[in-house]
Amino acid sequence: MKGTREDLEMKKEISRRNFIKGTAALTAGAALMGLAGCAQEEAPTTPEAPKSKHVKVAVFSPTEGTKNAAAMLAAKFSDDVEFTDLTNAASRTEEVTFTAEDLAIVAAPSYGGQIPMIEGLFTNLKGDNTPCVVVCAFGNRAAENVYANIANIVSAQGFVVVGAIGLVTPHVFSSNAKAGHSRPNVEDNQTMAEFAKKVMDKLNSGTIEAMKLEGSAEVDFAKEISVAPKEFKAENCVKCGACATNCSTGAIDPQTLEIDESKCINCMRCSFVCEFNARSYDTAVKREFIEGKLSTKKPVEYFV
Ligand SMILES: Cc1cc2nc3c(=O)[nH]c(=O)nc-3n(C[C@H](O)[C@H](O)[C@H](O)COP(=O)(O)O)c2cc1C
Ligand code: SF4
Ligand code: SF4
Structure with missing residues (x-):
């Protein structure tokens, strides 16, 4: 990071992120206040989704934007949420099992419009006809193929994809904190609640069919992605x-x-x-x- 202004902006962003570090278990309301700086703001009334019994979140999240957004979403589905963080290489070697009664949430960031290029990412998750919500966190550019990438992997491992959502989070490379700054915000929180209600209505309606999501299912491991040195x-x-x-x-x-x-x-x-x-x-x-x-x-x- 170069230059005084950029240093200052990044310090602010890092201190904001430090605030959210390890907050996966926070309630959506508390996380939202920290994220959006909206402690004084009254959240709009949102439709309450009928709660799912047990939600299991599996997340890949190097700088914890995805993890935090997934935590906010999970709280819309249940008060009983369990997290599996698959970010560290060592954490991806053990099998993680899900039952038919669980609701799975599988979340990853968009890197150049696809999931990060990690061989075997999410392949240690084993479902048992488990309904699954696919989440993409993106830095205000685009999710693109992330939904299809995740759906392709989990569908082959016993999960039935019942919904997908793209949540805007701070862009890691945005030192000026413009791209995705203070997201998810109050409005996003409300959209998450709407989404959760629709998914739960679908689940409670009986037969669950796997969704077909737009985009390329295969991850392009040769893709050139522009990054900050x-x-x-x-x-x-x-x-x-x-x-x-x-x-x-x-x-x-x-x-x-x-x-x-x-x-x-x-x-x-x-x-x-x-x-x-x-x-x-x-x-x-x-x-x-x-x-x-x-x-x-x-x-x-x-x-x-
Ligand atoms: C290598 C790399 C590529 C990225 N590509 C995109 C992109 O194509 N579109 C986008 O909206 N955000 C992109 N982002 C931003 C991330 O999706 C966003 O910052 C996300 O919150 C990072 O997740 P994390 O905080 O859980 O690590 C990229 C970030 C990185 C590190
Ligand atoms: S070992 Fe790594 S984490 Fe520790 S101070 Fe050096 S660069 Fe930082
Ligand atoms: S940027 Fe590269 S070296 Fe640093 S944690 Fe990520 S993969 Fe490892």
């Missing part, structure tokens, strides 16, 4: 190893702390977890595009 300040590094332990793909050597670029997906989790400001990224490169094209607020989109 990573930076490393060796003088700040205390060699705590947190970046290596938490890297989404195991790309950081725990001894040398060097990044194997062939494994790196540019998720920026290493920068997110480093408390010593040793890892960052130069957002100036993406800034023109983000300021120019992504500052108009995109609405939440959903399919039931």
Whole structure:
């Protein structure tokens, strides 16, 4: 991050994100106040969905925007929510089972309009004719193929996709905090409630049929995705190893702390977890595009 103004904006964004770190269990209302800075604002009345018994959320979320948005959505479906965080490479090796009585929520961010390029992502989830809601978090540009990517994976593993929703979250590369800033907001929260009600009505109506979602089902592992270059300040590094332990793909050597670029997906989790400001990224490169094209607020989109 370069320049005083950008530094300041990013610090604000990071402190906002630190606030939401580990808040997956927060109620939607509390999370919303923190996210939208709307503690004084009265939330509009939203239709209450009939509650699902047990919701199990499986999420990939390097900088926790997806996780937080999924937590807000899950609270619309049930007070009984369980989270499985599949962000760390080690967490994706164990099988996670779901029953026919659960409602699954499977959530991932949009990276260049598809799920992050991780071989086997979500393949450790095992359903048993389990109804599933697919979630894409996107940085105010587009979800594109993410719904179809996730649906394709989970449908082959015992899940029946009954709904899909695209939630706008802060764009990781937006240092000026314009793209997706303060999202999900009050309006998004209401749209989530509408969506949850429609899904629950569908589930309670009897026969559940798998949805066909638009887009390319296969992840393009050769896709070139424009990213912000990573930076490393060796003088700040205390060699705590947190970046290596938490890297989404195991790309950081725990001894040398060097990044194997062939494994790196540019998720920026290493920068997110480093408390010593040793890892960052130069957002100036993406800034023109983000300021120019992504500052108009995109609405939440959903399919039931
Ligand atoms: C490599 C990369 C590519 C991205 N591509 C897109 C994109 O094509 N469209 C978009 O709206 N957001 C894009 N984003 C923004 C993310 O979808 C958004 O910041 C999301 O909240 C990140 O999820 P997380 O906070 O759970 O890690 C991209 C982010 C990264 C790191
Ligand atoms: S998390 Fe930061 S301080 Fe710790 S080893 Fe990584 S770069 Fe160094
Ligand atoms: S090294 Fe790459 S894959 Fe690993 S956390 Fe950093 S940006 Fe993500």
